Amino acid sequence: MKLDQIRKEIDQIDQELVALLERRMVCVSEVVAYKKAKGLPVLDQGRENKVLEKVASLVDDEQYRSTIQAQFRDLMARSRDFQEEVKARD
Incomplete structure (x- = not known):
């Protein structure tokens, strides 16, 4: 696979990741x-560990x-x- 093709695939994955990260936010x-x-406090260490x-x-x-990880x-x-x-802010 050529570098340009690999980078195109990475660009596509990045686009998908941004959409997923926005949904997560x-x-x-x-x-x-x-x-x-x-x-409740912001940090829930137990949840983060899970x-x-x-x-x-x-x-x-x-x-x-x-x-x-x-x-x-x-x-x-x-x-x-x-x-x-x-x-x-609140």
Whole structure:
């Protein structure tokens, strides 16, 4: 496969990822509203640990597992940052 073809495929995947990440952030916004209404903290370490365990179990190729888990750690950290920002605005 040529580099241009590989990059085209990556571009397509990136487009799909952006749409999925945006959908995820809509859900995060709903979580913010729920936590605010119930007086719950932003960080739920137990939930994050479960997400990371599930992610690890979904990865087929072992060589990618730690990288994908790291990406999810970062994703959840960015989600927490967003939740804190929304909480501070209200």
